[in-house]
Amino acid sequence: MNAVTAIETDPGDYSIADAAAITGVSVHTLRYYERAGLMRDRVRRAASSHRRYRDVDIYWVQFITRLRSTGMSIRQIHKYAEMARSGEGNEAERLELLEQHRERVEAQLRDIEGHLAAINFKIDLYRSRIPEDSPQQHSDHSAAPPERMNP
């Protein structure tokens, strides 16, 4: 069970280029994430010191990509990864972190829906001014959205 050959030949081991292709994250960013302490597990190395990503690493990258895409900061992901790295005993804490994030994402979703509605409203406003011949005043200003805008 030679570790090196095992690592080199094991299917389910990917080069950094492969990992980048699979995850859609650039090789630069993959290295950066690792440096920043975002990886859950230490990424294995071939004898050549080249990184060998395993499936779990890929999944992890895909998951933290989702966290990033929903606005979680690198700092926060680092914290989460650190907890995950330190093994059992902090599951409740990790869960809490995720649940807090979930709430932020849900709020995000609601906000964006509101913004979308306002944008659609404005689009309709433009539409009503263009198609038929009525190129008089442009009272573009008040893009009054479907819902109240101010607190």
Next chain:
Amino acid sequence: MNAVTAIETDPGDYSIADAAAITGVSVHTLRYYERAGLMRDRVRRAASSHRRYRDVDIYWVQFITRLRSTGMSIRQIHKYAEMARSGEGNEAERLELLEQHRERVEAQLRDIEGHLAAINFKIDLYRSRIPEDSPQQHSDHSAAPPERMNP
């Protein structure tokens, strides 16, 4: 109809501090937006050279805030504002810009929904590992999301 007094006393005129309070955008940022050419209309000034925001300015700020919140860049908003400033004749172009943004926002919304589902999936995974007493192995790894993750 003294312009100065008219501007000073007109209700519907707000100081930059008022505008900041109303829009939730900081005074620094309001000035920055103006410098960056994001304002549709030239913001009026009192004799003291203090800015006097009118309702339309407020509405505009609120709208571009929505554009910002949905990921439109300052550069793009500048372009849009420039078109709006240059008066009639480019409504179709403005409409197109907004519609393109709308599509991006809709895509954003779908993406976030997917991310949220994956996060919820992971949360459920944690939940199943915590409440009852079963603190054995932690096979946290594969946060297999409800939908396929890779293209």
Next chain:
DNA sequence: CCTTGACTTCGAGTGCGCTCGAAGTCGTAC
């Protein structure tokens, strides 16, 4: 043996969107 190319590390650079601070000007209150 030598080239090629895919990787390595590490520090520096970039772009974005603010955010701040210094120095100055007003207008009102005491």
Next chain:
DNA sequence: GTACGACTTCGAGCGCACTCGAAGTCAAGG
């Protein structure tokens, strides 16, 4: 008159998340 506070301009600074580049290593192919 002078102190105060709210504003003004302008340039510089900051934090974040990458992104890049230089210089080096290594394995395989010709």
